[in-house]
Amino acid sequence: MTFDFLEYAIFAVLAVAVIxxxxxVVLLGRITSAALFMAMTFLAVAGMFVLLGAETLAAFQxxxxxxxxxxxxxxxxxxxxxxxxxxxxxxxxxxxxxAVFVGLVALPVLLFAFxxxxxxxxxxxxxxxxxxxxxxxxxxxxxxxxxxLLLAALVGAIVLVKRDEEEDA
Amino acid sequence: MEGGVxxxxxxxxxxxxxxxxxxxxxxxxxxxxxxxCVELMLNAANLAxxxxxxxxxxxxxxxxxxxxxxxxxxxxEVAVGLAIVLSAYRTRPVVDVDEARAMRG
Numbered sequence: 001m002t003f004d005f006l007e008y009a010i011f012a013v014l015a016v017a018v019i020x021x022x023x024x025v026v027l028l029g030r031i032t033s034a035a036l037f038m039a040m041t042f043l044a045v046a047g048m049f050v051l052l053g054a055e056t057l058a059a060f061q062x063x064x065x066x067x068x069x070x071x072x073x074x075x076x077x078x079x080x081x082x083x084x085x086x087x088x089x090x091x092x093x094x095x096x097x098x099a100v101f102v103g104l105v106a107l108p109v110l111l112f113a114f115x116x117x118x119x120x121x122x123x124x125x126x127x128x129x130x131x132x133x134x135x136x137x138x139x140x141x142x143x144x145x146x147x148x149l150l151l152a153a154l155v156g157a158i159v160l161v162k163r164d165e166e167e168d169a
Numbered sequence: 170m171e172g173g174v175x176x177x178x179x180x181x182x183x184x185x186x187x188x189x190x191x192x193x194x195x196x197x198x199x200x201x202x203x204x205x206c207v208e209l210m211l212n213a214a215n216l217a218x219x220x221x222x223x224x225x226x227x228x229x230x231x232x233x234x235x236x237x238x239x240x241x242x243x244x245x246e247v248a249v250g251l252a253i254v255l256s257a258y259r260t261r262p263v264v265d266v267d268e269a270r271a272m273r274g
Contacts, residue, residue, distance in 0.1 A: 004173075007173055018182055018186055019185050019189065022185075025190075025205055025209060026189055026192055026196065034202060034205060038209065041186070041209065045186075045212050045215070048179065048219075049216075049219055051174070052220055052223045052224075054219050054223060054233060057215075057233055057237075065212065068244060069208060069243065072248065073201065073208075073251070075251070076201050076204070076255070079255055080200075080254065080258050097195075098192055098195035099196075101195065102188050102192045105188070106184070106185075106188040106191075110184050110185065110188075113180040113183075113184045114180075115177065116176045116177045116180050117175070117177070118175060118176045118224050127233055130233075131230045131233045131234065134230055134231065139234050142238065150241060150245055153244075157251070158252075160252035160255075161252045161255050
């Protein structure tokens with residue numbers, strides 16, 4: 001294949017977008033910018049899903065994460081005032097311990113991650129039919145439980161933010 | 170699918186994203202940012218699940234089914250989490266998790 005390098009190039013761009021966007025979410029002081037970088041990270045992960053051949057999950061990812069969750073987070077940012085204290089990521093007491101802990105765990109895991117070798121790949125073709133066959137066949141009961149969980153979360157969110165003192169309104 | 174990007178590269182990106190989110194949860198103090206970092210960690214787990222599912226070739230896509238359930242749980246989690254942040258902010262105008270010590274013994 002003459003275009004084989006293209007997959008590597010796209011993967012490199014997506015990997016830079018994923019890791020850079022994630023780092024920006026952690027490092028940026030402005031919460032709105034962090035939320036938008038989080039959306040960029042989600043989009044890059046959706047691109048990786050496409051590269052892996054999971055197009056349906058990529059569509060779900062764009063719909064749910066980039067669409068719903070980012071908008072929800074942006075609403076949360078707008079409803080809460082920002083920076084009661086000044087932004088000081090590197091001058092607080094948790095930072096050294098967090099850096100030591102994450103560094104100690106992350107380095108062996110990152111080295112170990114490259115040990116994985118490819119197994120038997122799937123035949124080319126969409127993932128919609130096998131996904132739907134599993135989801136509505138073997139996993140039909142967990143699917144229904146998930147719908148109940150979503151309903152409970154919806155009702156719980158409404159109850160949590162309901163104002164009690166303004167019942168007359 | 171001979172050649173192509175090796176599985177280890179996807180797993181390494183997933184691990185890196187997970188630990189970035191983990192560092193964010195441990196270091197940031199804004200509750201909304203902590204929620205965003207938890208979403209990053211869930212997304213990293215999704216990436217690892219999809220990579221293993223596609224490259225180790227179970228024909229019925231069990232990994233993708235798990236990813237679908239992670240989507241559902243993540244949506245429920247962020248909705249309830251933001252509701253808790255908003256209601257805590259209404260009780261006392263504080264978004265900083267260091268200041269939220271009403272339940273400390």
